[in-house]
Amino acid sequence: MLAMRVFIPLILACSALLATSTGAGNVSFAAEASTQPEATSLTTPKQRLDTLFADLKKERDPDKARELSNQIRIEWQDSGSATVNLLMQWADKAITDNKQPAALDILDQVIALAPNYVEGWNRRATLHYAMGNYRKSMSDINRVLSIEPRHFGALAGMAAILGASGKDELAMRAWEQFLDIYPADRKAQEQLGELAEKLAGSKT
Structure with missing residues (x-):
């Protein structure tokens, strides 16, 4: 419950401030599959x-x-469901084949079948971001974090959208929360350092 209380203010603030988002660079909210054993x-x-x-x-x-x-x-x-796992594979194939509308349709089905499956929301957030639908991406990120507040991939996506839309202080807070969960990530450390320097410079 403590983690949820920490994340909710940031989520609500992001939803209110991203009514008009600008373009952002490429970002992936989910990293590549690993060969590490479970x-x-x-x-x-x-x-x-x-x-x-x-x-x-x-x-x-x-x-x-x-x-x-x-x-x-x-x-x-x-997901714990063979059907949902198969749909996710189809969605990945559609994304690889540059068939984003088809991938969105499949991910919509995934979310309808398994509304508490965090990666369905996260994958759709990533796809919306890639398609330039930043408000929809942020909406899905909020759902990811409501299900799994420790989802560092979603927090990285949130930070990227906020930073690209000029919300540097909120982006810095998102990176801080990322690093509270995953403190050894060097890219997140660099992003946080750059934002801290930028904000410090703007106040001098």
Whole structure:
């Protein structure tokens, strides 16, 4: 519940401020699939995720942290439904084939079938972003974070949209929350440092 209270103000602020978003560079909210094995010694996905997130928060070695983050992504990707998993594969194929409208239709079906499946929302957020639909992307990001407040990929997407639309202070807060979950990520560290320098310069 504490994590939810931390994220809700940022989510609400982003929704209010992004009525008119400008263009942004390429960003992916979900990283590539990993060959790392899943943490199978625990009995439920929630237990595995909680353990992986606890390890990720403590890990300071970037390479080891990346392995943990990839294991987390594997956990997120499995919906628990063979039908939904197949639809996600079809959506990925449509995206690869540059058939975005078809991919959106498939992801709409995924969300209708499994509204609590976090990667359905996250994948659609990424696709909306790639298509320039920033308000729709942010709406889906908000849904991702309401289901899984620790979703660092969605937080990275939120930070990218906010930064591109000139909301630097909110973008910095998003990166801070990202790094609270995944402190060893060097790109996030760099983004936060650049924003902090930019904001400090604007106040002098």
